[in-house]
Amino acid sequence: MESEHIVKSFDKDLRSLDNSIAEMGGLVEMQLVRTFESLAKRDVDLAYEVVAKDKQIDEMETDIHMCAVRLLGLRQPIASDLREVIAAFQTASELERIGDYARNIAKRTTALIKLPPVGTAAHSIARMGGVVQSMIKGVLDAYQARDTSLADDIRKRDQEVDQLHTSLFRELLTYMMEDPHIITACTHLLFISKNVERMGDHATNIAEHIHMIVFGHDPESERPKEDQSSFTVVEASDGKPV
């Protein structure tokens, strides 16, 4: 733990930023639980609740940004203090994006509910969702503790999400080729899968912000990336790409 500032209200301001991130993170975690629950249980009311709740996350992002700007202006922080404020600013934006993806999944859930379920896709998405939820929980803990080794572990776990997304992408393409009637549902599921994959990316960004606060630079090693969906083509029975 770092020693206290001579100006005690500066410490209070920094603590307040941390608390706001914790509070916003808690709300985002709750949104994730509820959006995946609405998808798994095909619960349209819950999905609409998630959509409505996102506004609160947006407002929290604005509050954190205002607080960070005020701190920059009034305290002119230097070195690790400056990085703390910048990281809080960035982390609020990462969390807000994760919240947006949760809202988008909820919106798509309201459409999916009207359509018949597709294969085992819901299972795969639930699995991806579970990994991402635990990444976000872990990264929020790491943020509060400034625990870079936990942050680095979380950064590495993103490849698991990428791999799940790539395989789900292939799976859904195959379903669509087999039965054009399920293209609508599959397209929504594809976007949902991409949303979850992006959530993982934002969690790793937060892990990198923690690294920046503590060490003053990004992690040295490149993050392992396993999302191959952008390069994926499927082959028809005659071996031609389609």
Next chain:
Amino acid sequence: MALNISESAVTVESQNRRSEKRPVGEVMLVRRPKITASNINVYYGNKQALFDINLDIHERQVTALIGPSGCGKTTFLRCINRMNDLIPGCRVKGDLAINGEDVYAKGVDVVCLRARVGMVFQKPNPFPKSIFDNVAYGARIHGLASNGTDLEEIVVKSLERAGLFAEVKDRLLEPGTSLSGGQQQRLCIARAIAIEPEIILMDEPCSALDPIATARIEELIDELSQNYTIIIVTHSMQQAARVSQRTAFFHLGYLVEDGETEVIFSTPEDERTKAYITGRIG
């Protein structure tokens, strides 16, 4: 690292200074230090004010000396032009060289030394003379002008370099003390550069100035660093970060850490430096 290779640039084996994080043994071009302080110890009577200071100051760069009051930064600054000689009971031990020449060697002409090393103080201190004479004074006593036209040229050039000429050109014969604080400080800078020093020492030059006058001085420091080696003592962390390329942190008479300003103000290595720059209880 951008290198503006000057005539004094030499190829040397990197010293692999802690703060520069270069691999051991890498050969590269670095500037020969303009000023080299080795094992400087300063005593005021029985009280030791500086302990074993080793610091290189690079040519045509701005070096900021920071640290809490009484840490020895002004004492160090005053070693460079031997201003400490004027304080009874002050003793300086160790080696201090400018361009490799020992400043404290026997036979060094202190007046000549101080002509090479100009100084600007915390409080603007113009002579009780006209604006013109304030700037012309040093040039006259050092015989830098052979006639009145030469002298006028030196005065105008120095005032221009100090960014003051346009404001005072119609009242050069008015007293220097009639100017505002910020103008007086720029007049003192013009007076310092009129005798073509190699080094300018600035001891909290902006602490008595308003933000606009401070901004003008900072802009001036930036311009002057193209031609002069500047060492500035400042209590403003933001100012040190803005104007200097290198920063040295003094604490209780010791040089705790020195290095590139960007490194010192983002990832200092020593906890004392970190506590000081971030305003923590050290």
